[in-house]
Amino acid sequence: MTDTSTSAASATTASLAINTPRRFYRGGERILAFRGLSAPEDFDGYRPEDWIASTARLFAEGGGGVSTLDSGTALPEAFSSDAAGWFGGAHVARFGGDPNLLTKLLDSGERLPVHSHPSRQFAAAHLDCDHGKTEAWIVLVADPGATVWVGFRDELSPDELAELVDAQDERLLAALNPIEVTAGDAVLVPAGQPHAIGEGVLILELQEPTDFSVMLEHERFGLELDHAFLGLDHQVALESVDHGPVTADRLATLRRRWVDVEGVGPALPDEAAPFFRAEVVHPVTGDVSLDAAYAAVVVVDGSGTLSSTDGPRDVAAGDVLLVPHSAGEVTVSGDVTLIRCMPPAPDRGPRLSSPRRPRTSRPRR
Numbered sequence: 001m002t003d004t005s006t007s008a009a010s011a012t013t014a015s016l017a018i019n020t021p022r023r024f025y026r027g028g029e030r031i032l033a034f035r036g037l038s039a040p041e042d043f044d045g046y047r048p049e050d051w052i053a054s055t056a057r058l059f060a061e062g063g064g065g066v067s068t069l070d071s072g073t074a075l076p077e078a079f080s081s082d083a084a085g086w087f088g089g090a091h092v093a094r095f096g097g098d099p100n101l102l103t104k105l106l107d108s109g110e111r112l113p114v115h116s117h118p119s120r121q122f123a124a125a126h127l128d129c130d131h132g133k134t135e136a137w138i139v140l141v142a143d144p145g146a147t148v149w150v151g152f153r154d155e156l157s158p159d160e161l162a163e164l165v166d167a168q169d170e171r172l173l174a175a176l177n178p179i180e181v182t183a184g185d186a187v188l189v190p191a192g193q194p195h196a197i198g199e200g201v202l203i204l205e206l207q208e209p210t211d212f213s214v215m216l217e218h219e220r221f222g223l224e225l226d227h228a229f230l231g232l233d234h235q236v237a238l239e240s241v242d243h244g245p246v247t248a249d250r251l252a253t254l255r256r257r258w259v260d261v262e263g264v265g266p267a268l269p270d271e272a273a274p275f276f277r278a279e280v281v282h283p284v285t286g287d288v289s290l291d292a293a294y295a296a297v298v299v300v301d302g303s304g305t306l307s308s309t310d311g312p313r314d315v316a317a318g319d320v321l322l323v324p325h326s327a328g329e330v331t332v333s334g335d336v337t338l339i340r341c342m343p344p345a346p347d348r349g350p351r352l353s354s355p356r357r358p359r360t361s362r363p364r365r
């Protein structure tokens, strides 16, 4: 018998290299700057997303996105070989080797199209997948006046929605709630809510691990209709969209200031808990100790040290680490701010129908 605790495949804290599949919209320079990297010679300006600890794949555009460890092992393989080490027993009992989370850095070099993502219920019914895509934005950098949009201000009938989508003009964006954002803001975007991200923000994004998007605005981005509507009948795809209204009071419940946390505290509104967790760690009055957990850790400011059973590790702004449950309690010290991105607690997340296999977002064809 092989002793898996000493095999090369055992879970251990790892730095994650940049992972930026080509996308249909511009961006990526703010990711390079944040990561402290210079632009590679072949940088084409269409690398707006850094997929962190990803087992998910792009729905179209080449199907890339899966992360690879520096050892050369693709992350789904690493997770299969030591699921308990990576995730801990309670997570595995509920979700198997599925991390149940996708984390990204996203740099909007131009405004993104108005789009929405299906709920778990819709994905299960129409896309053969347990995951929908509720997502959340943790704003790290924002140009002055940077704006995001979430939810229709006024309720639309199904016909009115279909008409707006048919027209493919500026009225679609104009029907949404604009939200001016600054660094330090966080916004939760529940599945179904139409949304857009304006030009000039770098966000840390947490989401359910799929790439299902209904691209309500598609023409000006040159997207094929099959891509825009997830290969579904257009009317069926539009049934996944929330018709509103999203009131000012409702919007307020979807927002939080993450930058004000001292010590350790949540980055996101409580409503995010069934989908993912994001914890801000900012040791102000002494070291902070964190319970063992699988986490994608993004160092957003300063520098300091992370200590665990995997040893001490100096970290600085721009570092991205994958910390396994087996690293045990993690102590954070120094003048540093980091965000710990984690799956939902096992008693809050969904039951998955095939909990032993990590899944990609690809629907069976």
Ligand SMILES: [Zn+2]
Binding pocket: 115, 116, 117, 135, 195
């Ligand atoms: Zn989105």
